[in-house]
Amino acid sequence: MATSTEPTTSTGADLATDVLAVARAQVLDRGEGLDEQQVLDVLRLPDDRLAELLGLAHEVRMRWCGPDVEVEGIVSVKTGGCPEDCHFCSQSGRFESPVRSVWLDIPGLVEAAKQTAATGATEFCIVAAVRGPDARLMSQVRAGIEAIRAEPDTADINIACSLGMLTPEQVDELAAMGVHRYNHNLETARSHFGSVVTTHSWQERAETLRMVREAGMEVCCGGIVGMGESVEQRAEFAAQLAALEPDEVPMNFLIPQPGTPYEDYEVLAGPEALKTVAAFRLALPRTVLRFAGGRELTLGDLGAEQGMLGGINAIIVGNYLTNLGRPAQADLDMLTDLHMPIKALSQTL
Amino acid sequence: MDTYCTRCGRPTGEGDHAACRARAAYGPPRYCPECARRMIVQVSPSGWSARCSAHGEVADEAGGGTAREPV
Numbered sequence: 001m002a003t004s005t006e007p008t009t010s011t012g013a014d015l016a017t018d019v020l021a022v023a024r025a026q027v028l029d030r031g032e033g034l035d036e037q038q039v040l041d042v043l044r045l046p047d048d049r050l051a052e053l054l055g056l057a058h059e060v061r062m063r064w065c066g067p068d069v070e071v072e073g074i075v076s077v078k079t080g081g082c083p084e085d086c087h088f089c090s091q092s093g094r095f096e097s098p099v100r101s102v103w104l105d106i107p108g109l110v111e112a113a114k115q116t117a118a119t120g121a122t123e124f125c126i127v128a129a130v131r132g133p134d135a136r137l138m139s140q141v142r143a144g145i146e147a148i149r150a151e152p153d154t155a156d157i158n159i160a161c162s163l164g165m166l167t168p169e170q171v172d173e174l175a176a177m178g179v180h181r182y183n184h185n186l187e188t189a190r191s192h193f194g195s196v197v198t199t200h201s202w203q204e205r206a207e208t209l210r211m212v213r214e215a216g217m218e219v220c221c222g223g224i225v226g227m228g229e230s231v232e233q234r235a236e237f238a239a240q241l242a243a244l245e246p247d248e249v250p251m252n253f254l255i256p257q258p259g260t261p262y263e264d265y266e267v268l269a270g271p272e273a274l275k276t277v278a279a280f281r282l283a284l285p286r287t288v289l290r291f292a293g294g295r296e297l298t299l300g301d302l303g304a305e306q307g308m309l310g311g312i313n314a315i316i317v318g319n320y321l322t323n324l325g326r327p328a329q330a331d332l333d334m335l336t337d338l339h340m341p342i343k344a345l346s347q348t349l
Numbered sequence: 350m351d352t353y354c355t356r357c358g359r360p361t362g363e364g365d366h367a368a369c370r371a372r373a374a375y376g377p378p379r380y381c382p383e384c385a386r387r388m389i390v391q392v393s394p395s396g397w398s399a400r401c402s403a404h405g406e407v408a409d410e411a412g413g414g415t416a417r418e419p420v
Contacts, residue, residue: 098379318394
């Protein structure tokens with residue numbers, strides 16, 4: 001029987017030391033994200049406190065980001081044949097993956113942008129499986145952006161790019177093309193990165209992000225959960241992302257891809273994924289936190305709704321780069337049911 | 350019935366394809382059902398297209414633009 005006279009939460013936890021009670025004052029009231037140790041404490045909460053955690057993360061999101069949901073579509077302009085060895089990726093040319101190399105032509109790129117715009121999305125991201133762009137890819141991206149801008153249906157959509165590691169000149173070129181946000185995921189905690197990728201370093205990726213910010217583009221940087229990292233490394237990653245102050249953090253959950261070193265990895269358990277979502281929100285109270293690849297497999301329909309009510313405020317709708325997502329309309333219907341308005345283009349300008 | 354599994358490329362009459370069926374929910378076909386060649390697949394936000402060099406293209410809904418061989 002408890003004998004303490006200290007104030008407690010509804011679940012009996014001590015208000016002075018319980019991490020969610022601390023988070024309520026620190027993150028919800030003051031807007032200060034949790035540090036690494038605090039995130040770890042959150043990730044170690046028992047599953048019977050998951051609903052309480054998600055509720056707090058949702059309150060934080062509503063208070064510091066608002067009710068709008070940022071919707072994005074993505075397409076691969078250059079698929080497969082990548083020289084890097086990211087162990088999660090079916091597009092690496094180093095693995096016996098069934099994914100073959102292919103380039104998307106300009107009409108296909110414009111069509112993908114139209115499909116994205118038709119969902120009400122404000123963001124369209126052009127992605128390539130490369131170490132970094134060469135002159136041909138930069139030329140393709142430039143022509144694609146010009147063609148998208150020339151179409152009435154897509155003229156105003158925000159265009160983001162994810163083309164790997166950049167040179168200073170390429171950063172400036174993309175900024176001059178009007179790319180408003182650049183995605184380059186750090187993927188995982190720095191201490192775990194060497195287990196995931198051996199052909200380049202975490203620091204090389206961070207350097208591209210530094211240049212992107214200096215050039216005035218928004219920084220989009222997230223990763224993949226479920227790649228064999230420890231809970232401690234998840235907390236480390238959240239803290240490292242928070243230190244970077246990204247404008248957007250896409251959260252992916254590993255889809256074990258045939259032929260890759262991770263093909264036999266277990267899919268992350270739903271409660272663990274949701275706990276990670278909420279913990280990242282508490283570390284990043286003001287950041288766009290986006291549901292990205294793997295949510296369908298890891299969380300299913302119900303889990304996706306729980307995530308939207310647990311800190312997420314952005315989604316990729318429709319298909320991904322090499323994997324299929326839910327039909328875009330299913331996600332749009334979900335947002336309607338949750339009374340979450342889609343962020344309008346006018347709000348992003 | 351397909352001769353080859355579009356997910357793993359093995360004959361559909363051999364082995365267990367339960368994992369392949371599960372994968373079909375979130376991945377487009379990768380192997381030609383007639384000859385098991387790896388297909389060139391382009392995924393777009395609302396569809397996909399998959400082309401076998403011997404048996405042509407199949408596509409879902411809006412399709413994925415025009416996928417072509419790398420130069």
